[in-house]
Structure formats: structure tokens, C-alpha cells
Amino acid sequence: MSWEKEERERGMTRREWVQIGIGAAAVASIAGLGGLVAGQILPPPVKFNGEVRETIQYTKFPTPQWWNAKAGTTVKVSDFQEWQGATGVWRGLFQDNTYVPGTGFPCIIVRIKRESQFFTVPPPDQVPATIPSGFNLYFDDPTLDSAHGGTRILAFFDRCVHLCCYPGWHVVDNPPPGRDYSAYGASPPTFVQFQQDPIYCVCHGSQYDPMVLVVNENDKNGAGYVGAQRVHGPAPRALPVIPVQAQGLNLVGGMANPAWYVYC
Numbered sequence: 728m729s730w731e732k733e734e735r736e737r738g739m740t741r742r743e744w745v746q747i748g749i750g751a752a753a754v755a756s757i758a759g760l761g762g763l764v765a766g767q768i769l770p771p772p773v774k775f776n777g778e779v780r781e782t783i784q785y786t787k788f789p790t791p792q793w794w795n796a797k798a799g800t801t802v803k804v805s806d807f808q809e810w811q812g813a814t815g816v817w818r819g820l821f822q823d824n825t826y827v828p829g830t831g832f833p834c835i836i837v838r839i840k841r842e843s844q845f846f847t848v849p850p851p852d853q854v855p856a857t858i859p860s861g862f863n864l865y866f867d868d869p870t871l872d873s874a875h876g877g878t879r880i881l882a883f884f885d886r887c888v889h890l891c892c893y894p895g896w897h898v899v900d901n902p903p904p905g906r907d908y909s910a911y912g913a914s915p916p917t918f919v920q921f922q923q924d925p926i927y928c929v930c931h932g933s934q935y936d937p938m939v940l941v942v943n944e945n946d947k948n949g950a951g952y953v954g955a956q957r958v959h960g961p962a963p964r965a966l967p968v969i970p971v972q973a974q975g976l977n978l979v980g981g982m983a984n985p986a987w988y989v990y991c
Contacts, residue, residue, distance in 0.1 A: 777822035783815045783834060783882060783971075783978045784826060788898065799826050803976040804866055807838035809875050810923050812896030814885065817969060817980035832988065833885035834969055835896050835926060836978065837937045841867065841879040845916035848940045848953075855942070855951040855984065862970035862981030864940055864953055881937050882969040882980060883926065883955055884988050889962040891991035892930035899929045905959050913958035915939065925958055926966060933962035941965050950986035 780801075787798035794813040797806070802815050812835060819831030839846070848864060858864070869877035887894050904927045908914055915936040917923045926935040935955035943964040944951055954965030967988055970981040 777820050777827065779818050779820055779831070781818065781979050781981075782974075783817045783836065783969075783980055784819060784821075786814045786816050786826070786833070788814055790898065792898065799824075802836055802978040804868070804878060804880055804973050804978055805871060805976050807836070807878070807880060809838060809840055809872075810897075810921075812837040814895075815882070817882070818982075832969065832980070833893065834980070835883045835885045835894065836880060837883070837896050837926070838878060838880045839917070839937055840921060841869070841875070841877040845920050846879070846938050849942045853942050854953060857984035857987075858970050859981035859983070862972045864968055864970060866971050866973055866978065868973070880971070880978065881940075881955075882971050882978070883935070883937070884967045884969060886988075886991050887928040887930070887933055887962060888957075888964050888966060888990060889928065889931055889933050889960075892928050894926050894928040894933070894935065894966065896926055897924060899927065900924070902929070904934055905932055908958055911957070911959055913956065915956075915958040926955060928962070931961055932959060933957065934959035935962070935966040940968060945986060945990055947990040948986045950984055952984070952987040 783802040785794050785797040785800055785802055787795050792813070793811070802813065815834050815836050816826065816831040817834050820827040854864070864881070866880040867877070871878040885893055904924050913936070915925050915934070916938045917925050917936050926937060928934070936958045937955045939956040940953055941956045942951055942953055946964070952967050954967045956965050957963065970983055972979050972981065
């Protein structure tokens with residue numbers, strides 16, 4: 728088709744985006760969740776050899792991206808330029824230092840502009856009390872890349888809350904994201920103030936703003952969680968954040984309430 732040829736010339740096509748699901752990351756492995764979910768049918772126990780890594784590791788993207796050469800290595804907070812993002816996996820299983828596809832939590836890592844006028848987070852007394860000690864909703868360091876005012880990085884669960892497709896950060900622009908934000912009661916600062924596209928799920932058009940963290944309720948289990956605000960439908964709510972901390976320069980995830988991530 729002519730439209731697919733045109734999309735191919737610009738990068739990833741919509742069809743390819745829908746098809747990437749299986750490789751870099753089936754949702755929430757049993758080891759990652761650490762327990763049963765109501766109604767879940769589990770396979771017979773499987774013995775795994777290897778290690779589950781709390782560090783976030785880069786995963787290779789199907790089209791050329793700046794981080795592809797880093798696939799399988801640990802995400803470092805010093806890797807990102809302002810407004811850069813990447814795909815990764817957290818709590819993935821590694822055997823012989825090689826990632827086992829389909830394990831762990833797929834995630835999007837995004838470095839946003841470090842500023843205080845438009846970046847918003849829920850008041851501490853509204854954040855569900857499930858953030859592990861030593862972890863935060865985002866990484867923040869005023870001294871790292873001080874020429875740009877410091878570094879602020881967030882990680883999000885890479886499964887759209889609409890139909891569990893895989894959103895992306897600045898990897899697909901055909902078709903372009905919808906701009907009718909007012910219809911959803913939103914004015915995303917990433918786009919309005921900084922001319923950057925929000926997190927975008929090309930499959931059905933949902934968008935999430937990493938600069939606006941809000942408390943929503945997981946409609947599958949009633950759990951309150953923190954996520955990037957939904958600024959364009961059909962997604963009904965925010966995209967869950969993964970709490971993080973830096974160990975040295977390595978970006979490490981921390982398990983909040985596992986129910987934050989159980990909806991697919």
C-alpha cells in the first residue's frame with residue numbers, strides 16, 4: 728500500500744508497531760509480580776536459572792534508535808540528553824548475562840526538562856503509601872548536566888491502559904498524535920510549553936504527559952497509583968510510573984504495589 732511505503736520511508740509503520748508486542752516484553756512476569764492475581768491461571772512451576780535484575784536494561788527497538796547499540800546493558804542516568812527517551816526492561820531475567828525475552832516489566836525511560844513551573848506531582852499525602860524506601864517517583868539531580876539545569880528522568884510501565892498496546896516516546900509520528908487536547912480536559916506542557924510530543928500509543932491514539940504525574944485508580948482492581956496523566960483518549964486514565972533511584976549512575980526500579988501494573 729502507498730501509505731505503508733510512505734510510513735516505511737519515515738521509520739516504523741503502524742502495522743509494525745502493533746506487531747512488536749512479543750519480543751521485548753511480555754507484561755509482568757510471575758517473578759516480577761511476586762504473587763497471584765485474582766482470576767489468573769498460572770502455568771506449572773518453571774525452574775529458572777539466572778538472575779532477575781532490579782536495574783533497568785535497554786531493549787533493542789525494531790527501527791534504528793540511538794540506544795539500540797546499548798541493548799542488554801544497564802540504563803545510566805547520564806546517558807540521556809534532554810527530551811531523549813528509550814525502551815527498557817525492569818526485573819527481567821538474565822541467563823549467562825543475556826536477557827530472556829518475555830520476562831520482566833517493559834518500560835519507557837524519559838528525560839524531561841528539569842524545571843518547576845510546569846512539572847507537577849501529587850502532594851505527598853495523596854501518594855499511595857507503596858513507594859519502597861529510598862525510591863522516588865522520578866530521578867532528580869541538579870548537578871548532573873548542570874548546563875541544562877540538572878537531570879530529571881522518569882520510567883513508566885510500557886503497556887497502554889487502553890488495550891495494553893506498547894506506547895512509545897518520539898519513535899512514531901505517522902500518523903501524528905491528535906492535538907484536540909481540550910476535548911479531554913488537558914493542556915499537556917510537554918507539547919504546549921515545550922513543543923515535545925507526549926508519550927504516544929500509535930495503535931489507537933492515546934497520549935500521556937510525563938511532566939504531569941497524577942493519582943488515578945486502576946479500574947481492574949481498585950488500586951490507587953501514580954502515573955503520567957492521560958491527555959488524549961481512548962485511554963481512560965494515567966500510565967503507571969515505575970519508582971526509581973540511582974545506584975551510582977545505574978537506574979534501578981523499585982516495586983510499588985504490584986497491583987499498579989496488573990491490567991492486561
